[in-house]
Amino acid sequence: MGSISEFFQHLMNGLTLGGIYALIALGYxxxxxxxxxxxxxxxDILMFGAYIGLFVFNFLRGDSPLGTWTxxxxxxxxxxxxxxxxALGVAIERIAYKPLRKASRLAPLLSAIGVSFILxxxxxxxxxxxxxxxxxxxxxxxxTVGGVVITPHQVMILIVSLIMMxxxxxxxxxxxxxxxxxxxxxxxxxxxxxxINVNSVISLTFAIGSALAASGGMLIALDFKVYxxxxxxxxxxxxxxxxxxxxxxxxxxxxxxxxLGLLETFGVAILGIPPAMKDTISFGILILVLLVKPExxxxxxxREKV
Amino acid sequence: MKPLLNIEDISVNYGAIxxxxxxxxxxxxxxxxxxxxANGAGKSTLLKAIVGLEPLIGGSITYGDITLATDNIRKSxxxxxxxxxxxxLVPEGRHVFTDMSxxxxxxxxxxxxxxxxxxxxxxxxxxxxxxxLGERRRQKTRSLSGGEQQMMAIARALMSSPKLLLLDEPGLxxxxxxxxxxxxxxxxxxxxxxxTVFLVEQNAKMALKASTEGYVMENGRIVLSGSSEKLLxxxxxxxxxxxx
Ligand SMILES: Nc1ncnc2c1ncn2[C@@H]1O[C@H](COP(=O)(O)OP(=O)(O)OP(=O)(O)O)[C@@H](O)[C@H]1O
Ligand SMILES: [Mg+2]
Numbered sequence: 001m002g003s004i005s006e007f008f009q010h011l012m013n014g015l016t017l018g019g020i021y022a023l024i025a026l027g028y029x030x031x032x033x034x035x036x037x038x039x040x041x042x043x044d045i046l047m048f049g050a051y052i053g054l055f056v057f058n059f060l061r062g063d064s065p066l067g068t069w070t071x072x073x074x075x076x077x078x079x080x081x082x083x084x085x086x087a088l089g090v091a092i093e094r095i096a097y098k099p100l101r102k103a104s105r106l107a108p109l110l111s112a113i114g115v116s117f118i119l120x121x122x123x124x125x126x127x128x129x130x131x132x133x134x135x136x137x138x139x140x141x142x143x144t145v146g147g148v149v150i151t152p153h154q155v156m157i158l159i160v161s162l163i164m165m166x167x168x169x170x171x172x173x174x175x176x177x178x179x180x181x182x183x184x185x186x187x188x189x190x191x192x193x194x195x196i197n198v199n200s201v202i203s204l205t206f207a208i209g210s211a212l213a214a215s216g217g218m219l220i221a222l223d224f225k226v227y228x229x230x231x232x233x234x235x236x237x238x239x240x241x242x243x244x245x246x247x248x249x250x251x252x253x254x255x256x257x258x259x260l261g262l263l264e265t266f267g268v269a270i271l272g273i274p275p276a277m278k279d280t281i282s283f284g285i286l287i288l289v290l291l292v293k294p295e296x297x298x299x300x301x302x303r304e305k306v
Numbered sequence: 307m308k309p310l311l312n313i314e315d316i317s318v319n320y321g322a323i324x325x326x327x328x329x330x331x332x333x334x335x336x337x338x339x340x341x342x343x344a345n346g347a348g349k350s351t352l353l354k355a356i357v358g359l360e361p362l363i364g365g366s367i368t369y370g371d372i373t374l375a376t377d378n379i380r381k382s383x384x385x386x387x388x389x390x391x392x393x394x395l396v397p398e399g400r401h402v403f404t405d406m407s408x409x410x411x412x413x414x415x416x417x418x419x420x421x422x423x424x425x426x427x428x429x430x431x432x433x434x435x436x437x438x439l440g441e442r443r444r445q446k447t448r449s450l451s452g453g454e455q456q457m458m459a460i461a462r463a464l465m466s467s468p469k470l471l472l473l474d475e476p477g478l479x480x481x482x483x484x485x486x487x488x489x490x491x492x493x494x495x496x497x498x499x500x501x502t503v504f505l506v507e508q509n510a511k512m513a514l515k516a517s518t519e520g521y522v523m524e525n526g527r528i529v530l531s532g533s534s535e536k537l538l539x540x541x542x543x544x545x546x547x548x549x550x
Contacts, residue, residue: 176413176417179406179410179413179414180414180417182403182405182406182410183403183406183414186403186404186405186406187401187403189359189385189397189401190397190401190403191414192359192384192385192386193357193385193388193389193394193395193397194389194414194415194417194418194462194466195386195387195388195389195390195417195418195466196386196414196417197386198386300405
């Protein structure tokens, strides 16, 4: 294998990992942008989404062999999982965070940690702690393009995460509610003066963030199975990605996610960091960014004109 | 004739601080009414009370036949429903959406206008009225100058075609020429669009010259009121606010 194709191999692996990080990081950053609070239950919401996706997929697929129906049912399952998980995110906000909006900044954070435990313990209680396999909805035999080994799963991750990110970018920049969401994240009282219902916008934010997490959860479950604590490490990494990119900044979450995926992959492959130490790469980068540019790569140091 | 905005005996507290103490005043339809007072007098608090950003502990505010606020928060109109009634506030310090372009700020001002053609027309109107905004329409408002941001905030407030425009110190921190320009524009809007204006200012001279009636606030109380012409000439106002 030549070094060029080796480079592209790592690039491919890094981009797919990064695409998933980005999908999940968006939920952290969007919620932070509006409520200035870290939803520590986001990783568990992702896990929940993976379970819903798994159940719906298995139900729809039944005994069907690989083929068109199996493939389609995977995406129907993803859609349903996104809707249900989005609703779960909205419900969590209404029940566990909204009543604490005027409390100290620590209160919703603690509540989020509580929700995180309730979701992961609840999943273990309802569905058991054993990990379940989410089957590939296609033959995942890798193919080779110019010396680069690519799996259909990787292609799906790239396509799905790209579509979701593009859709989100179009939504926040070109739609009335998307712009309202940005306005609310900039100035809540002034947004209310424009007639924007801040509560609806917050609900919408949780719905979108949780739905994106559900899709990310399903994509990652194909490789790493579904189990109650599956959201912990990936959730934490995505959080790091959001902070590295500039928490509160949507483009930053995308950039941070992809960057983290690439750095983890290239770190292991080129710098020879032992795979067991892979997770430390993210946190090393986090510390570095916090030291050099605490507001994150695309974050703005807040300064208002008076 | 019944006033468009009627404020009756309202009081507002911030914890132990009594910011407004039994304030009464009214704004007639089609008029420009000014409220002047020094730093910390309670002027912004009064505007916030009108739009539901600060709760009353007593008194009431009515807008035509609608009760905007009473000491019962459940019976008061929530801030997000104020714009629907035709009331726009240009807040102190402008509060433009800094990370959004001029055009997007105008879109937000028209959030409740569900007619794209009308929004487009209103935007063009604003660009005609404030040419500098037209030139900067794609620029983030963070990079606008203070005066441009003030025009941005006023244009945004006008996008919903309000009946009542509340302005909180539109001249704050701006060069005299720009203040004059802004005040002329306010008078023009009032005349041509028949928009009632309630103008809060520290710049007593400018405000009283621009308005028909005026109120003077000190320490949360109205201490003087009357026709602006009379107030301008009164000894109290001249000594306290015009440095005579
Ligand atoms: N959020 C708040 N919490 C506590 N006190 C407040 C708050 N907002 C205003 N105050 C106090 O209430 C009083 C009235 O303030 P307000 O902002 O209404 O004054 P103002 O007349 O608008 O002054 P300025 O001309 O400086 O804007 C002041 O003593 C101020 O310190
Ligand atoms: Mg003020």
